[in-house]
Amino acid sequence: MSLDLSHPPVLGALPPQPTVDDFSDRTFGRITALMYETVGLSMNETKKSLVASRLAPRIQRLGLRGYDDYLALLLDEHEAAEFQMAVDLLTTNETYFFREPHHFELLEKELIARHSRAPLALWSAASSFGDEAYSTAMLLTELQKSGQIGPDWSILATDISHRVLLSAKEGVYPVDRLRHVSPERLKRHCLRGDGPAEGQVMVKEEVRSRVRFGQLNLCRPITGIGPFDIVFLRNVLIYFDAETKRAVIDRVAATIKPGGILFMGTAEGRAHAESGLEPLVPGAFRKPVKR
Known part of the structure; x- marks a missing residue:
């Protein structure tokens, strides 16, 4: 019909x-x-x-x-x-930059502790309007410039919604969405709008160019991407029942390199024991290295 x-x-x-x-x-x-x-x-x-x-x-x-x-x-x-x-x-796409800041603090400590300039691959698996992916790109840009990581890093950001992905690619946000971004970081990575665009900010091209966006359904087999050092799977599992949640975690965990980290929303519970992921802090889990 x-x-x-x-x-x-x-x-x-x-x-x-x-x-x-x-x-x-x-x-x-x-x-x-x-x-x-x-x-x-x-x-x-x-x-x-x-x-x-x-x-x-x-x-x-x-x-x-x-x-x-x-x-x-x-x-x-x-x-x-x-x-x-x-x-x-x-679905609710409300988000903001550097949400759950302790995850970004852990990420920074983890990358610095590696003392490596090897390539890094990160995945924002439910990226919504891109706040999470660009927050991560800001952090990695700073770590690269300070010599803590090498220049070969990439971020893949996926979402099921084509509409929010189109918006994310533009990198334009109400300034309130960056309320947890320090003034120094905001000035470093964003441009403030004026005139008709007053109250909005645009993420600078230097940061936007490091994020690649694509449409992906987490409830279908995941192929053609990965492996990743870091995966964010936050604030999406709340929409799934227990069986679907377990299946999604298993699919996503399969894309993570041994020793890599999975971040989940702290309000979304724990990764199930059968996934093999080891808890680090609330909402963060490491994929063990096989011996």
Whole structure:
């Protein structure tokens, strides 16, 4: 079934916004099953009101009659962009630079302690709008200039959302997103906007050029990337059920070099014992070196 959206409704012709009372259990179940099967997003019946409220404005904007019409749109293989929009609406991409600073402190100590100028490969596995990847690039730029690491380092940043990746590549942020960046570091790595761009900052090209962005679904087999010395897998596991979470950790851990480190959100629990990862500090785990 294909819905003709070539002529979006004018503002005055928008239908009423649907409510949770218009959202049947059957349609809710089909939407959540689709999200789980496709991207691993787990939402039980307690999330029905949340899903309804997140999707309602979009349904109204498209001029659809309700949730059943929107489900039909999501099931249409020619409407991949709309499916991606739904994923964005149902997940929270709020982030900021140098989130969970103790992880970056550990990373800095780890790299300095290696006393090596060997190549480094890092992966931001759920990069969202790029805050995490650029934070890491700022740190590594500074370590390189001080001679603590060599010049051959790279950062891969991936996310399931094409929309947030496009934004991340631009490297432009509200200044509040950099509230944990020191004034010295901010001046070193960013340009402040003025005029219409006042209140925004742009990450300098020197930093942006060291980050490569790509789309990746963590709930599918991971091929063609790695191995990595450091992987960030933070603030994404909260969207998965226990089984999916274990599978994602195992997939990601397989890309880490022996002796490498996996960072997870400190509120997301521990890596399961069978993964073989050894805890270092809350949210940080080392992949053991086989003997």
